[in-house]
Amino acid sequence: MTTTCRLCGSQDLVSVVDLGATPPCERFLTAEQLDEPEPTYPLHLRFCVDCHLAQLPPLITPEETFTEYAYFSSYSTSWVEHARRFVAGAVERLGLGPDAFVVEVASNDGYLLRHVVERGIRCLGIEPAANVGAVARERGVPTLTAFLTPQTGAQVRAEHGPADLVVANNVYAHVPDVIGFTEGLRALVADDGWVVIEVQHLLTLMAGNQFDTIYHEHFQYYTVDSARRALASGGLALVDVERLPTHGGSIRLWARPAEAVAADGPAPSARMAAVLDEEKAAGLHEPAGYAGFAERVAKVRRDLLRFLIEAAEQGRTVVGYGAPGKGNTLLNFCGVRPDLLPYTVDRNPYKHGRYTPGARIPILPPERIAADRPDYVLVLPWNLRDELVAELSYVREWGGRLVFPIPELEVVS
CATH class of the missing domain: 3.40.50.150 (Vaccinia Virus protein VP39)
Known part of the structure; x- marks a missing residue:
């Protein structure tokens, strides 16, 4: 399963990055599920030398x-x-x-x-x-x-x-x-x-x-x-x-x-x-183009954890904004848990009262940020940066700052 290309059938696959094992990123947990086992699956990206398709093994089904x-x-x-x-x-x-x-x-x-x-x-x-x-x-x-x-x-x-x-x-x-x-x-x-x-x-x-x-x-x-x-x-x-x-x-x-x-x-x-x-x-049409990517990924983890740990030791509060699938890859790969990120917020009411998969960070309504006035807001859907910088401009009222983890850690006013 992990050594055969799904497009061309080749067995000549090379590793791009191994992110360990994580739960499926959209399986948000209810409070009742917190005491239940949570399955995890390998998250290992590979590149097919023959047809050039980068792929994960199909360990879960679309259904x-x-x-x-x-x-x-x-x-x-x-x-x-x-x-x-x-x-x-x-x-x-x-x-x-x-x-x-x-x-x-x-x-x-x-x-x-x-x-x-x-x-x-x-x-x-x-x-x-x-x-x-x-x-x-x-x-x-x-x-x-x-x-x-x-x-x-x-x-x-x-x-x-x-x-x-x-x-x-x-x-x-x-x-x-x-x-x-x-x-x-x-x-x-x-x-x-x-x-x-x-x-x-x-x-x-x-x-x-x-x-x-x-x-x-x-x-x-x-x-x-x-x-x-x-x-x-x-x-x-x-x-x-x-x-x-x-x-x-x-x-x-x-x-x-x-x-x-x-x-x-x-x-x-x-x-x-x-x-x-x-x-x-x-x-990117050959394996050599992917060399070094895994190390750049590891640096993001080290930088984010260093920031969160130092903020906690200094008594500063950090909360999250958004609960996207990409955020769950980031949180689980980096090992972020509620002691470093006590909650995140999301506009989608479906997610309110649930917990992120793996990291089990509570998901609350967006209004919680203004009520708590945290020192930092870690923006997980960084791809919506322009939209969210405008939406979260009120954080400046109490001197709060936004944090973007990708492509590298950036703290902005």
């Missing part, structure tokens, strides 16, 4: 993580705005009108398709988490509760017709059966349609020391090079790439059915070629 899910996209205002801009741009670029059909895979709570609905364009969300999909339907976004497989894609196509646009944002890393999922995308899309995928870029993960985005529900981590190979495995051809700032650095992949591209479709874009050249220059 274990996504049947009921704690993440609701609409709680991030910047993310909703990002989705609105994408919809507006895609409608213009592809000329989508009232007769078009748009499908989003892993549509969450309708954060993106609500903008499609507002434009009067027919759409459907495919969302495996029943609790999240129910919220989307309440907001007027048609949503099917299902995981995407080739069979699901064929069923949706038969019932609703082929999609002019299939969107799969922040899900392509979440599927262990990357070939079957890609075949499902191909089943959904019209023969002359488009598939658009947003996924974190391994180039910026490495350059920005973003090891906390490595967790069990992310099964693979893409360069444009490996994404092109993965898409081809299911009959899709990558023709364009955009660089995005989201999640610390992402790529938006524009793909079409391979036969359409082979017939008369566009050649790969200049910006796609430019990103491939940048990846190659960084060494």
Whole structure:
């Protein structure tokens, strides 16, 4: 399981970083579960020398993580705005009108398709988490509760017709059966349609020391090079790439059915070629490009623990902001427990009264920060830095400071 590439079947995998064993990052605990055993799984990222896919072994299934899910996209205002801009741009670029059909895979709570609905364009969300999909339907976004497989894609196509646009944002890393999922995308899309995928870029993960985005529900981590190979495995051809700032650095992949591209479709874009050249220059198409990453990760742990221990010894209070999946990788790898971080807060009411997996840090409503006036606030969703610096500006009223752990420890006023 740990020595075979899930994309090409090669057994030539090399270690990138070993983060030990942690619980799944979205399994937030209730008070009643604190005295129960908590399973942990190895968190070891490896690189396939043959197809260049960076990957974790599939030790947990998507069904274990996504049947009921704690993440609701609409709680991030910047993310909703990002989705609105994408919809507006895609409608213009592809000329989508009232007769078009748009499908989003892993549509969450309708954060993106609500903008499609507002434009009067027919759409459907495919969302495996029943609790999240129910919220989307309440907001007027048609949503099917299902995981995407080739069979699901064929069923949706038969019932609703082929999609002019299939969107799969922040899900392509979440599927262990990357070939079957890609075949499902191909089943959904019209023969002359488009598939658009947003996924974190391994180039910026490495350059920005973003090891906390490595967790069990992310099964693979893409360069444009490996994404092109993965898409081809299911009959899709990558023709364009955009660089995005989201999640610390992402790529938006524009793909079409391979036969359409082979017939008369566009050649790969200049910006796609430019990103491939940048990846190659960084060494990410070969094992040597990943040397030294594990040591940079270890330095983050040492620096964060040193800061938290010194703050505790000086009698200064540090609390957290946010309870994202990435934060749980950070807290567990660094060994942070409630003696160093007594609580964190989160805007999502689903998490209130629960505890972070592994570290078991209480999660409280955001109002608790103003009530307690801590000396420092450790920001765990650092990818939302601009949004949260503005949101937490009130911390300055009592001289409090924000702390960002990634890419290196930074304390800001």
